[in-house]
Amino acid sequence: MRITAKTDYAVRAMAELAGMGDDCLTADHIAARQDIPVRFLFGIFRELRLAGLVVSVRGPEGGYRLARSAREITLADVIRAVDGSLANVRDLELSTMSYPGPAASLPDVWRALRTSLRRVLEATTLADLASGSLPESVGLMAREYLDNPRGARGR
Numbered sequence: 001m002r003i004t005a006k007t008d009y010a011v012r013a014m015a016e017l018a019g020m021g022d023d024c025l026t027a028d029h030i031a032a033r034q035d036i037p038v039r040f041l042f043g044i045f046r047e048l049r050l051a052g053l054v055v056s057v058r059g060p061e062g063g064y065r066l067a068r069s070a071r072e073i074t075l076a077d078v079i080r081a082v083d084g085s086l087a088n089v090r091d092l093e094l095s096t097m098s099y100p101g102p103a104a105s106l107p108d109v110w111r112a113l114r115t116s117l118r119r120v121l122e123a124t125t126l127a128d129l130a131s132g133s134l135p136e137s138v139g140l141m142a143r144e145y146l147d148n149p150r151g152a153r154g155r
Contacts, residue, residue: 003044010044010082011075011129017054018126024063038106043127044082051081076121086117 012034017025027045031038045064048054055067066073076086097107123135134142 004083005077006040006044007083009034009041010048010078012036013041013044014048014053014066014073014078014126015129017064018073018130020065022065024061024065025134026058026063047082048078051077053077053081056080066126070127071125072074073126074122075124075126075129076118078126079121086121088115 008090013030013036016030016033027038027041030036031041045056047056049056052063052067054072056062059090077088095111098104099106111113120141121140124138128138
């Protein structure tokens with residue numbers, strides 16, 4: 001899975017909002033803190049607003065805030081709002097996918113990949129991210145990655 005700049009920026013912006021509780025932050029403030037191009041961030045916030053994850057507030061104390069509690073918004077919610085499905089194979093439905101011959105078991109690999117992503121991204125909330133207290137299962141997988149010399153190379 002490739003994490004796009006858009007996804008990375010969206011999650012980082014949402015982490016900033018999660019750290020503020022019910023207070024609003026301006027896009028300019030978030031862009032400066034996270035080194036995100038502000039014009040790009042406005043487009044991301046539009047998608048997050050349409051997905052019901054943020055609200056925009058007008059006025060001198062305005063900006064953006066989370067639409068619901070940071071404990072209720074998962075990283076999967078954010079990614080789906082800006083990039084769609086977590087693991088997509090040529091826009092095909094994974095549950096009915098099949099290939100012939102030696103590639104017959106490949107759809108099971110794609111299904112396992114999506115399940116693995118969901119286990120991490122649906123278990124991790126914005127509150128977890130903002131507090132730096134990730135779920136134990138996510139921490140274990142991160143340490144496993146660092147302990148595996150092949151995994152540490154990123155491929």
